[in-house]
Amino acid sequence: MTRTLNKNLPENLGQTVKIAGWVEVRRDHGKLIFLDVRDRSGTVQVVITPKATEALETAKQLRAQWVVEVEGEVKARPENMRTDGPLGSIEVVVQTVNVLSEAQELPFEVETDVNIDTRLDYLPLTLRSQRGRDIFTLQATIVNAYGEALRKREFVEYQSPVLVGSDAEGGAAAFTVDYYYDQKAYLATSPQLYKQIMVGPFERAFTIAKVFRGEKHATTRHLSELTQMDFEMGFVNDHLDVMNVLEEVVRDVVRIxxxxxxxxxSRFNAENPLTPEKFPILKLSEVQKILGASDAPDLEPEQERSICEWAKREHASDFVFVTHFPTKKRAFYTYEDPSEAPYSRGFDLLFRGLEINSGSQRIHDYDMLVARMEERGLDPEKFSFYLQAFKYGLPPHGGCSTGLERFTARMLELPNVKEASAFPRDMTRVDARLSE
Amino acid sequence: MTRTLNKNLPENLGQTVKIAGWVEVRRDHGKLIFLDVRDRSGTVQVVITPKATEALETAKQLRAQWVVEVEGEVKARPENMRTDGPLGSIEVVVQTVNVLSEAQELPFEVETDVNIDTRLDYLPLTLRSQRGRDIFTLQATIVNAYGEALRKREFVEYQSPVLVGSDAEGGAAAFTVDYYYDQKAYLATSPQLYKQIMVGPFERAFTIAKVFRGEKHATTRHLSELTQMDFEMGFVNDHLDVMNVLEEVVRDVVRIxxxxxxxxxSRFNAENPLTPEKFPILKLSEVQKILGASDAPDLEPEQERSICEWAKREHASDFVFVTHFPTKKRAFYTYEDPSEAPYSRGFDLLFRGLEINSGSQRIHDYDMLVARMEERGLDPEKFSFYLQAFKYGLPPHGGCSTGLERFTARMLELPNVKEASAFPRDMTRVDARLSE
Incomplete structure (x- = not known):
């Protein structure tokens, strides 16, 4: 008999079917045993009655997370025993139970609300919880919707490299790799230089790329390995063109x-994000004026939260753009706003209190870019591969980078971004905790 | 005036438009200058006549890869001057030319058929060639079509980690990373262990993942950084269930x-791949019999080519599955075929002479897996995170891994897989050539 997915059981009422999945709960009523059996499509109640003698014997051994194959008849549950949900009014009355895989005793029940460290210690188990499945089901949709939104706008996806020849931006601490023959390579801190190169062939390019940050940060906002959703586009007038595309993309993703x-x-008590007709755009100096803050070159996490509260209150928006940070505080390739020097055509997009995206118009002129590198103490010689893109003609362009884990975390209002990475790496953990 | 993309010019016949793009070729006829201007949508001929005095002066300086913005009128080309292609019967007669970005003199013309090393030395330039754009346009479609094919079959995408705690498979040479506080991490040689864990929450999971191979191979088939398209599925009967899904996915991708x-x-003189009703499936021993080869535990590259020629001749197929390699030659988690020991339920998929995919049914029983590790001299303690997935109940499952660069290379019949990586890394190169 071929397997029927749980979600298809209602249309098989009265039929004998085979289902397969994980035992979530076993309720032993002596003569009757009830199981909740989860498969990828849903969870259904299974009933083993004394008529199924062998099945009852087997069912007595079953515990949470055992994997079973069950044959039985799909029946309507008594009116007073129905529950909510699409499978709440049916059950499978068992003829045979076959154990596909046993499970050892669990350290805790899968749905227990354990603390973050325990959750991460037991990820192969805790990812199976409703919470775990929900987070990464939704994350998969974000990634796909982001790609669709860009493909629709004629962006071409490319695979950006992880291994790079030098710590390109000279800023974020890059991890070092032992490459061949005692040579060193580094882990990319951003796909930036490559997506700019890709403007040459495609004008519009995007990538879903792994990046790595060796900073010694232990916060609820930082990871050592992240997934970035980056795009770059040619023939822009300024950063506003990039922000427009980003806003449309974010709007598409949120809607989907x-x-x-x-x-x-609803299970996370997360509201649909507020996306007004136009996301509010503020210069850094305007943010500081609104908050009555001093004119520091960047925003503190607390200020990011405050200005988001303001945007929600004043503009019914969960998103707010902040532009015109001082050029010297942004990456070397950032284009200075000629009419607003020393401020740049860079921007951050904040979502519910957190920066989830950073972008800018970029310098496209070869000589200007080399001069900027030299100002920053970067050696243009080390960037000769990248600089070819500019030497051989690159249009005005810009782009930005969305942190997938941060976006996911804010969509679901998770307290810690680590929960939004299936297998988070940080200073103290690569799967298992590292020895001190 | 807003920019019009070249592809939309025919519907603007007789109108004044603004276009923007790269000068591909300039033909100076003295009184008349012709430019081929490429944007992301196509290449169009631009004519500068003596009437546009200023534009003519500007146009005299233009060289290949300069980036320009052109205003002019869309006109029909004289009958005898038309060329093939969607833009071959129109031209833009210039009113103004504006230089957006200059280019230095090129080391060679972009469309020159340079050797692979030169091609790679100048990637930011050579990626702009028709060949470069073609390869990565097609590759983007492969990635997207692969994902679509799996989403349609209820697979959930997840982001697999690059940084791992140990060289999981103990086989392929893993690169070492300096992690925090003098600790070592490694670059993943495969997403294998994580996608098996993901069977727990999702039954069906897939990932587009970067993997790294520190093997000292300098061939036309090897890269040090690769993109793998991996899936894993629960509740299989055997490897044939995995092969069925893979075959459907490959068929979808090839068709799209x-x-x-x-x-x-057609520009690559590549035929549409032959995909018969059913891809031929041969055991390793059957392949060896057909080729009159000895019973070695694996196939030589030359044998892979020969059996593909056989499959094409005998089954009109560009694809052929080879199964039942000796278990001891496959990764530790490979399921042995109980009725065919010591051969395994592992398979390779060959495409036009090259292995592009490798997969198997996996061991799902915790005790059997631990025993297998011990047989292989692997320390189960080091795999304790992974082993949780089995300790807490995993169904019979299997999966496989397609090399994106190899698949791309065989689709286009590229002689070297390095051409199918936008930024290939190998023993001698990370962007620039490494010093010896």
Missing amino acids: VCERHADIL | VCERHADIL
Whole structure:
């Protein structure tokens, strides 16, 4: 008999079927045993009655996370025993139970709300919880919707490299790799230089890329390995062109996630993000004026939260753009705003209190870029591969980078970004905790 | 005036438009200058006549890869001057030319058929060639079509980690990373262990993942950084269930690529791959019998080519599965075929002479897996994170891994897989050539 997925059981009422999945819960009522059996499509109640003698014997051994194959008849549950949900009014009355895989005793029940460290110690188990499945189901939709939104706008996806020849931006601490023959390579801190190169062939390019940050940060916002969703586009007038595309893309992603995952958002008590007609745009100096803050060159996390509260209150927006940070505080390739020097055509997009995207118009002129590198103490010789893109003609362009884990975390209002990485790496952990 | 893309010019016949792009060729006829201007949508001829005095002066300086913005009128080309292609019967007669970006003198013309080393030395330039754009346009379609094919079959995408705690498979040489506080981490040689863990929450999971191989191979088939398209699925009967899904996915990808990129395939003189009703499946021993070869534990590259020629001749197929390699030659988690010991339920998929995919049914029983590790001299303690997935109940499952660069290379019949990586890394190169 071929397997029927749980979600298809209602249309098989009265039929004998085979289902397969994980035992979530076993309720032993002596003569009757009830199981909740989860497969990828849903969870259904299974009933083993004394008529199924052998099955009852088998069912007595079953515990949470055992994997079973069950044959039985799909029946309507008594009116007073129905529960909510698409499978709440049926059950499978068992003829045979076959154990596909046993499970040892669990350290805790899968749905237990354990603390973050325990959650991460037991990821192969905790990822199976409703919470774990929800987070990464929704994350998969974000990635796909982001790609679709860009493909629709004629961006071409490319695979950006992880191994790079030098710590390109000279800023974020790059991890070192032992390459061949005692040579060193580094892990990319950003796909930046490559996506700029890709403007040459494609004008519009995007990548879903792994990046690595060796900074010694132990916060709820930092990871050592992240997934970035980056795009870069040629023939822009300024940073506003990039922000327009980003805003459209974010709007598409949010809409699709909300349409598809209302159930998940509701389980997290997360509201649909507020996306007004136009996301508010503020210069850094305007933010500081609104908050009555001093004119520091960047925003503190607390200020990011405050200005987001302001945007929500004043503009009914969960998103707010901040532009015109001082050029010297941004990456070397950032274009200075000629009419607003020393401020740049760079921007951050904040979402519910957190920066989830950073971007800018870039310098496209070869001589200007080399001069900027020299100002920053970077050796243009080390960037000769990258600089070819400019030497051989690159249009005015710009782009930006969205942190997938941060975006996911803010969509679901997770307290810690580590929960939004399936296998988070940080200072103290690569799967297992590192020895001190 | 807003920019018009070249592809939209025919519908603007008689109108004044603004276009922007790269000068591909300048033909100076003294009184008349012709330019071929490429943007992301196509290449169009631009004519500068003596009437546009200023534009003519500017145009005299223009060289290949300069980036320009041109205003002018879209006109029909004289009958006898028309060329093939969608833009071959129009031209833009210039009013103004504005230089957006200059280019230095090129080391060679972009369309020159340079050797592979020169091609790679000048990637930021050579990626702009028709060949470069074609390869990565088609590759983007492969990635997207692969994902679509799996999403359609209820696979959930996840982001697999690059940084891992140990060289999991103990086979392929893993690169070492200096992690925090003098600790070592490694670059993943495969997403294998993580996608098996993901069977727990999702039954069906896939990932587009970077993997790294520190092997000292300098061939036309090897890269040090690769993109793998991996999937893993629960509740299989055996490896044939995995092969069925893979075959369907490959069929979807090939169909979409051929539909969308007939022009690219034709520029590479690449035929549409032959995909018969059913891909032929041979055991290793059957392959060896057909080829009159000895019973070695694996196939030599030359044998892979020969059996593909056989499959094409005998089954009109560009694909052939080879199964039942000796278990001891496959990764530790490979399931032995109980009725065919010591041969395994592992398989390779060969495409036009090259292995592009490798997969198997996996061991799902915790005790059996631990025993296998011990047989292989692997320390189960080091795999304790991974082993949780088995300790807490995993169904019979299997999966496989397709090399994106190899698949791309065989679709286009490229002689060297390095051409199918936008930024290839190997023993001698990370962007620039490494010093010896």
